[in-house]
Amino acid sequence: MKNYKEEAITEKKLIHVSTTCNKCGKTKEPEQVDHYIWETFAYDFAIHFKEGSQYEEQKWMFDICEECAIEFVKTFKIVPQYFNGSTSSQSQKVFDEWKKTGQINNALYYNSMLSSIKKGL
Template identity: 35%
Template sequence: MRDYKQVKKTVIENELSSITCNKCGNTHTFHGEFHEKVWQDDKFQSFDFNFGYGSKFDEENWKFDLCEDCLEELVESFVHKPEGYKK
């Protein structure tokens, strides 16, 4: 037979407090409750690139964030625009 008692525990979690665009340096600081923060981070896009063996960047992993303005500037420089791009 097992007896249990209730124990109050404190859990430490990482909570997003700000995002900075790697290109222009624009920073957005988050305020409010979690559900309010979720839509706020849509102003930035996160990128995660894993380069394979033999690549110019052999087995490197790059992670960065771009604000919408810098992302648009990048896409505008493309010869072939991404599918779904509407500008």
């Protein structure tokens, strides 16, 4: 027969309470977006510098809020791959328009998607 005793165990655990954007300094607390999901709408980045770089073997990690991430992407000259789900040559037009207005031009977007689908056939 096994004999047991009851014992209280305490455990230390890290609990995510907020994220601070390394660029603008705003701190955001997680908000519930689904029954089980809490989100801060901040994105973590890591840069692993390659051999030959002046920062060789360094790894920089930082968090950027959604607003700063969007502003950063708006500085790009070339459309990011899979911007708004498309990889066609029309994507650059959609991207350039989005950078100016902050809105996806639906007509350009759908033409971009159709062009992408036609190339796949």
